[in-house]
Amino acid sequence: MRSILMTQSPKTSAQLTPDCSKCVGLCCVALAFDRSAFFAFDKPAGEVCRNLDDEHRCRIHSRLEETGFRGCVQFDCLxxxxRATALFETPRHDGxxxxAFSRMRQVHELLQLLDRAAGLPLDAEQRRRCEELRAELSEDWTLAQFSVLDLKALRQEVMSFLQTLQKLVLAS
Structure with a gap:
């Protein structure tokens, strides 16, 4: 896996790396979790986690695992x-x-797949198409642009491209 990560372009590599200091705790609010071996209590989607402070930082971040939040440690918003927070002039915890967070997560999952594909021995045309798709998904959108982005069509484009690489994947 390390070799695949090293083939990422600097832009997508940075985009796929979480930076909680530039987020408003979206995973701690938007997502639901159930009391289990991964979470110490139930929290419905849209409710602020009681461990999140007023500055959108986790009060128990340094001891998540010991306090029953192994799920938080394992979660990666990519x-x-x-990136969703940056779309908003005044970030807020609302629908x-x-x-935007949910849609951006889907965009970043596609970027991650394309970054992995870039690590394959692509021919010139495949590499060009891979980079074209990566650039499209790495766009610096405004909120208005992102809101109307046809994510279904983009997903179909990426998945169709990835299917053309099936022989390369099987050979590696």
């Missing part, structure tokens, strides 16, 4: 939190922001 950088979607800070529009939660929707």
């Amino acid at each position: 950088g979607a939190g800070q 529009a922001m939660f929707e």
Whole structure:
């Protein structure tokens, strides 16, 4: 896995790295979790986690695992939190922001797949198409642009491209 990560372009590599300091705790508010071996209590989607402070920082971040929040340690938003937060002039915990976070997470999952594909021995045309798709998903959108982004069509484009690489994947 290390070799694949090293082939990421600097832009997508940085985009896929979570930076909680540039997020408003979206995963701690937008997502639901159930009391289990991974979470110490139930929390419905849209409710602020009681461990989140007024500055959108986790009060128990340094001891998540010991306090029953192994799920938080294992969760990776792939950088979607800070990128969704940046879309809003005044970030807030509401449906529009939660929707942007969910959609951005899907965009970043596609970027992650394309970054992994870039680590394959692609021919010139495949590499060009991979970079084209990565650039499209790495766009610096405004909120208005992102809100109307046809994510279903983009997903279909990426998945169609990835299917063309099936022989490369099987050969490696």
